[in-house]
Amino acid sequence: MVSRAAAAVRTRPRREREQEVLVWPDLVFIEFISALIFSIALMVLSAMVNAPLLNRADPDTTPNPSKAPWYFLNLQELLLHMEPAWAGVIVPTIALVLLAAIPYWDRDTEGQGVWFGTKFAGRLAVFGFTAATLITSLLIIWDGSLHVVWTENIIRGLGLNSDFSWPGGLDWFRNLRGFDTGIPWDSLGFTIGGFTMFADWRAIPLGIPGTTTDPWLLNLNFPSFLSQQIIPVATMVGLPVLFVLFCKALGWIHTRRDIALLIFSAFIGVYLTTTIVGTAFRGQGQDLKPPWDIVVLEE
Amino acid sequence: MANLERAPRKSFNDLIYDLIFKNYVWQSIFRTGYPNTPRNQMLAVATNVFLHLHPTRIHRTHVKITHTYCLGGLSFFMFLGLTVTGVLLMFYYVPSVERAYQDIQALEANVRFGQLLRNMHRWMAHAMIILVLLHMMRVFYTGAYKPPREFNWVVGVVLFILTLLLSFTGYLLPWDQLAFWAITVGTTMVGSAPVLGDESKFLLLGGFSVGPNALIRFYTLHVIGLPLVISIFLAVHFWRVRRDGGLARPL
8 A cells, every 4th residue: 555645756757857947037037927917908907997886785676687796697597497406506516526526536647737638638628618518508598498489480480370389289398397387297197096196296295204394395396396406407417428428439538537528628618608698698587688688677 | 566457447337236236225135136047046936935935946848838828826916916906995995884885986986096996906806717717727628636636626626616705705895786686696596505505695694685794794704704714725725736746747
C-alpha cells in the first residue's frame, strides 16, 4: 500500500530545470499586463454603461417577468419544467457534488497539463456541447408548446386547412404538462377479480405511516408526479447515459477521462443554453419570446 | 602616484536616477535596486510579501498565455478590485430600508466618480463570475484536476459557490425593484427544498419575506462574512497549487 503522500510525489512530473524560466520577469510581467488590460477595459465599460437602478423596492408591485440574477436563471429556467424542489435545490446540489467528485472518479494521471489530453477529446467536447445545446433548446421549445403554434401556423399558412388546430388526440404531446392534462386518466382504471384498480389516478393511497400531515405522501397524484418528476428526472439521467453509449459505439470513449470530457461539455452546453434562454427569451408569465418582444410590466 | 584618469562625469539622467532610487528613504523601502541578475530576481520573488505566492522558477510551458489565459489570476484580481471598490462604497451606503435606495441615488448624483465607482463594482462582480467559470473550464479541459490535485479542485468548486453567494448577497443592497424581486425569486427557490426548505429561507431572510432583516443579513454576509470565508479558501487554494507541484504538466 503506497501512502497518499508517496503517491502524490510519484504523480509529479520530473523537474526539468533547463526548461524553467524565472518568475521575475517572465510571469510577473504577464500578470501585470493582464491586470492592466482588465483594469482599463472595466474602466472604459464602467464609463460607458451604467449599472441598472430601477424604482425603489416596492413589495406591492410585482414586475412581470420577475427574474433572479442572471447566474441563477438557469435554475429558474429548470423551475418551469419540473417540481420546484428538483429545479431549485436537488438538481444543483447533485450537479455540484458530481462536479466536485470528478477527480475522485477519474484518477488516471495520463493526459494532464495539456489541452484536450486524449485522442478523441476534441470531438467529445464539440459533440457533447453541440448536442446538449441542441437537445436542450428543442426540449425548451417543446415544453413551451412552440411546435404546436408553428404547426398550426404552417398548415394554415399553406392554405391546407384554414382553421386547423392541434388535434385533441395529440394533446398529451403539447408540452410536459400534456402528460398530466392531455391523457384521459379518469377512464384508465381497470378491474381485476372484482377489485377496481386505480379508479382515481390522482389520489393513489400510499399509506406511508406517520405522514398524515402531508397530503402528497398520503395520496399520490400520479399524472402530476409523472409530468413534474418522473419524466424530467428520467430525461436528466437518461440523456447523459445515451450520450455515453452513443460515443462508445462510435469508438470515441476509451477512458473515464473521455466520459468526463463528454458529460462536462454537455453540462456546459445545458448551463449556457438555460442561462441564455432564461435571461433573454422569457417574457411575461415566463412565456418564450424573442428578446426584442420582452417588456417588463409592473402589476 | 596620483590617479591620472578622471572619473567620467555623470549624465543628467544618472543624476536624476540616483536622486530617486539611491536616497535613504527609497532604500529603506526597497533594499536593493532593480533585480537584474537571475539570483536577485529569484530573491525578489521569494522575499517579497506579495510575490512570494509564486515559485521563483516556473516551467516555460506555463508562462504561455494560451495555457491558462491568466483566468485564475484574473479572478483573484477581480476579487481584489471588488474589495477596494466595495470598501469605498461602504463609505456612502447605510443598509437600512429607509436609506439604502436614496444612498445609491445620492452616490450616483452627488459623489464625484460615485457612478463610476458603482459601475466598476457591478461589472467587476459579473466579470468575476464569468472568469471563475472560464477558469474552471480551463482546469477541466487541461486535465489539471487529476491526482495529486483532487482536493484543490474541490476547493475550487467551493470557491465558485462562494463567488455566486457573494454576488447574490450584493444584489439586494441597492434596494430597487430589480434587487428586491430577484432576491424574492432566488430565496423562494431555496424555500422549495424538500428538507429544511422553509427553515433555510427563514434563516437567510430573517423573516418570511424580503424586508429590513434580510437587508442587514445580506449586507453583513456581503461585506464581512463571505469575504472572510472566501479569503480562507483562497489561501488554501493558492497554497495547494504550490504544494501540489505548481501547474499540471504531462508526466
